[in-house]
Amino acid sequence: MIVGIDLGTTNSLVAVWQDGAARLIPNGLGEVLTPSCVSVDEDGSILVGRAARERLQTHPTASAAAFKRHMGSDKRIMLGQRAFRPEELSALILRSLKEDAEAALGQPVTDAVITVPAYFSDAQRKATRAAGKLAGLNVERLLNEPTAAALAYGIHQRGSESKFLVFDLGGGTFDVSVLELFENVMEVRASAGDNFLGGEDFVHCLVERFFAHEKLAPAYRNDAQFMQRLAAQVELAKRALSDAPRATIRVADGDAEFSMELDEAALEKSCEGLLARLREPVERALRDANLVSSELDNVVLAGGATRMPAVRRMVARMFGRLPACDINPDEVVALGAAVQAGLKMRDAALDEVVMTDVSPYSLGIETSKPLDAMTFSYGHFDPIIERNSVVPVSRVRSYYPVQDGQRCLEIKVFQGEARMVADNIRLGQLHVPLPAGARADGGVDVRFTYDANGILQVEATVQKTRETLALVIEGNPGTMSEQEIAHSLAALSGLKIHPRERIEHRTMLARGERLYQQLRGKAREHMGNQILRFERTLETQDQRQFEPAAKAFLEVLEYFEQQSVLHSED
Incomplete structure (x- = not known):
């Protein structure tokens, strides 16, 4: 059995393809949304989901959320006395979803399709795979979130032809994909995005507005409990504006009480910079797909942050039409992941569906450029795989040393779109020995291969000797080695996880503690x-x-x- 998992910044979901349809699996509380939160209880046991989210306000130093944003980095997050990597916290979420699926399906779950933001880097994708492994899951496929949303919508339109754009604004990331559906083929034409733009940023902007409005002392920023209570109230107010013209943010600190009225105009004014940032990825994706907005048949919304009226109005203005939101934006990515799981299991109902995806980034190496016979300009980026190339893709390009007698070539691999490598993301480096001789004899063929999971392989072949070296990109600070994964797996296995059958009671107690403080x-x-x-x-x-x-x-x-x-x- 292969399940589909939406590992989100704010909430995570698990779904399965059964009886010709995708269905969501509820957690131990009977809810399909599991908050992406982890907390360490007083007895040392690990709480995951809503119980952990309730404890964010009462025990902020023992609880964590929004750690998806740090995937692929070397950040450590302290919960009580222990430091966790983002992969480890994500693994605890995945393990909880795995147990929910096993309880609902009555059979072991060992394989999963896990969704990732389309704009996730190589390191972030490897970190997600590592999290799956730590959770005891074989990751069959890393599926881009907008592509998953398109699958959830497109599966109902088989046989038709259409071009549509998926606008996916989640809790922590923003992705845009332009897709075309024809003859039962779902083809991604282009993707773009911003890995640090989501609902969490809108909350941060409103928190800043609250501080300015109430003229709060800077010391409050160091009060973790106050900041968590404020963020929770801001989130409630932001959501309330989806159904009401105004809301009040009210936070108490001892005998002092602070409040601020919020309406849609104030929200748009506070967050105008974020709303403006949503435009650039949309325009880039359309340019790369060689389309104008009028050629799109539909605009599809995904991600919980698209519930904000300000975002929906902006989308409507950009495209001159109301976007489609027939499927719950919180659930659409997980449902699409279940469709992909069905494709992996070769379900008869999906035999005729074919899907293609693209590379969201340009991938290349550092080169030098001659200024004259004796002078070179260094640090230039030379793309080997251009962004939005259809994957899987393999490209090769030849490079030569800059001088006679040079005995090695340093192949430094980068991703990004900037002209100079200093402004792109370094992925790794390969040291290639060269035979003695003239520079013309030192040619090296560099092949980049990028697969459907977004994983890059690099090979360098010396033309004269035909010796080939392969680069396993593990040098980034956020990429776990096999030894680190094994060590972390042993450490996580020793943690005391709160029993699933008792999680409802623990969640109620955490909720009571939060209300007690209020x-x-x-x-x-x-x-x-x-x-x-x-x-x-x-x-x-x-x-x-x-x-x-x-x-x-x-x-x-x-x-x-x-x-x-x-x-x-x-």
Whole structure:
């Protein structure tokens, strides 16, 4: 069984292709969205999902979110006394989704199609593969998120011909893909994006507006609990504007209370720089696809951040039409991943569907250029595979030393679009020994091969000796070696993961702790007593008491949650 997984910045989902259709698999709480959050509980056990998200506000130093943005880097994230790599935290999310799928399907799950932003780099893709391996999954395919969204839509249009653009704005990344559907072939024409533009950035802009509006002291920025509470309230207000003309952001700190009214005009003013940044990748993708917006048959929205009216208005203005949002934007990528899983399993209902993708980046090496007979200009980028080349793709180009008698050639590999390598991303380096002789005898054929998973292989063949060297790109600081993966796998296996069957109770307690910190006076005291009562019931280990106690505690939580919402709308 192969499952499809949307490993998101804010939320993650798992889906499966069954009985000729893609379906989402709920987690232990009965929800299809699992927050991409990890927390270490007081007893040292690991909490994943909504329970961890609730603890972001109450235990910010023991909880983590939005770590997808650091995939492929050497960043370490401290949770309590332990440092985690982004791959390890992502692996804990993937492991939780794997267990949910196994519980729902009643069979082991060992293989997965995992989606990644189309603009993810080589290092970020390798990090995602490593996370899958750490979670006990064989990653059958890394699928670009806009392509997955297109599959979810396009599968219903087989036999038709259309050109459409997928506008995918998630919690942490932004991707654009232009696709063409013809004769049951789904062809990606071009992709572009921004790996540091998403819903989290809109929240950050509104947090900055709140600080300016309330003239808050800089010391508040160092208060992790206050900042998490503020970010949570900003997120709620941002979402509320999807259905209401205005919302109130209200945050308490002891006896002090701060508030700010927010409407759509204020949001657009605060985030105008981010809205402007959404345009450039769209224009680049259309240029690379040799299309103008009027030639598109449809514009498809994906990613939870596209729910913002400001974003939808901007898209409508750019394309002169309302975008398609027939499928829930939070779910569309996971459903497309399940379609790809069905293709991998060669499901009969999908036999006629063929899909092609492209390389989102240009890939090449550093070269020098002669200025005259004796002088060279160094550090130039020479693309071997141009961006938006159809994958899999293999290209070869010949290079020569700059002087006679040169005994080696340094092949330095980069990705990016800038003219100089200093402005691109370095991927690795290959040291190629050359035979003695004139520079003409030192020619080297450099072959780049880029596969459907977005993984690059580099080979250099000395023309005179036919000796070939291969580059395994593992030198980036964010790429885990096989030894590091094995060590991390052993360390993760030793972690105490909170039992899936008890996660509902732990989530309720975390929610109660969050509300306790928000409340004051008698309401706060009442909430504390209710938490204590529920904890004591759980400690009895009497299963007969669990259900009525959980029901009563949930009613208390819902009541105070509703009171909080009503208060914020005053």
